[in-house]
Amino acid sequence: MEHQRRSAKRLSPDSDTEDMTMLLAPRLAYFAGVARTEHVTRAAQEIEVPQSTLSRAMARLEEDLGVDLFTRHGRTVSLTPAGRTFLASVERALAEVQRAADEVRADAHPATGKVAFGFLHTMGAETVPGLLQAFRVDHPGVRFGLVQNYGEAMIEKLRAGELDLCLTSPVPDAPDLVARRLDEQRLRLVVPADHALAVRKRVRLAEAADETFVTLEPGYGLRRITDDLCKEAGFRPRIAFEGEEAETLRGLVAAGLGVALLPPPAFPRPGVVELTVTAPRAAREIGVAWLRGHPDTPPVAAFKKFLLSRRGTLLPA
Structure with a gap:
């Protein structure tokens, strides 16, 4: 057919997928309705669009695809082999769109979102x-x-x-x-239970200038705060270990690997003593x-x- 040749020229196999999607998407539900009823008038009533609109949409869909999807029999239509192939994929696509719509509506529900x-x-x-x-x-x-x-x-x-x-x-x-x-949240200097500072309740951070520190990795907010506080206290910390989790650092302090600046633990940790830092003010x-x-x-x-x-x-x- 001449309209098929024109369409094939306009939408060649090399056409962008995005361009094809923009052309086809608005008409897929119309196509599925006509295919289901095999009657344009009945489909138009169910979809609640004018019959003329639906007829034009189907004609344009076939033109854009470059294939005949329907065989016309007066007021009724039947799917061509190409139409049956297309319908199977269209029904899956429409079901996925419906599932996605249901999901986002459920996520936005005031009571159960x-x-x-x-x-x-x-x-x-x-x-x-x-x-x-x-x-x-x-x-x-x-x-x-x-x-x-x-x-x-x-x-x-x-x-x-x-x-x-x-x-x-x-x-x-x-x-x-x-x-x-x-x-x-106040930060504390965490030291091993047998450390010389462990008998204290409060400490100036400068008193830990000669200690080895265990810290979080660069990029963590607590690491930046640790580096800034040590700089304010007049020293650059010597780092023995960089980790990803504060409780791991506490365990390493208990094992004697170093000291650490950490927020209070959720539960007491044996083997360490947590000291209030009086200067500089240590908080996040x-x-x-x-x-x-x-x-x-x-x-x-x-x-x-x-x-x-x-x-x-x-x-x-």
């Missing part, structure tokens, strides 16, 4: 479970997709749309993010961050409001 929430490793043992338990008193059906990671990794996930909110430290300052300070800010301009679903908005209501009470005193 989902929040993608990230938090620091050091907040996973006690703080975050307590927050979720308190939130679910009034929102028992809300679901959470949880990510535990270091601050920079969570910020990347925020920007990629993989997280709605995250608890992080330091509190980020970037034009594409909104961040709110929630609380402050904990905040919540989200992507600027990103619209909140009702469950995300509710959880964000809940977190902001916990300012100053997020962490144990």
Whole structure:
């Protein structure tokens, strides 16, 4: 057919997949309706579009594909072999679109929706479970997709749309993010139980200038804070080990590998003593961050409001 030759010339096998998708997508549901009923008038009534609109859409679909999908028999139609092949894939595609639509609507439901929430490793043992338990008193059906990671990794996930909110430290300052300070956490100098400083309750950080430190890896917020505090105290720490998890560092301190600047543990750890640092002031800010301009679903908005209501009470005193 002449219209098939014209279409084949316009949409050759080398045509971009994206171009073909843009052409076909709006008409796939129309095609499936006509194929199901084998009657254009009946399909138009079911789909609730004018028959003329549906007829033109089917003619344009065949033109764009360059093949005949239907054989016409007066008011009725039947699928050609090409039409049957096309229908099988169209039905799978439409079912997948419906599944995706159902999923995103379910995630946005005020009572049973989902929040993608990230938090620091050091907040996973006690703080975050307590927050979720308190939130679910009034929102028992809300679901959470949880990510535990270091601050920079969570910020990347925020920007990629993989997280709605995250608890992080330091509190980020970037034009594409909104961040709110929630609380402050004092850091302690953790030393082995048999260390010379272990008999003390308080210490100036400069007194640890000659010690070997175990720290988190570069890129972690707590590592940057450790480096900055040591610099303020007048020295550069000698690093024996760089890890990814604070409790691992505590274990290494207990084993005598070095000392560490860490937030308070969720549970007491044998073999170490935790000293208050009097100078410089050793603390880290904990905040919540989200992507600027990103619209909140009702469950995300509710959880964000809940977190902001916990300012100053997020962490144990």
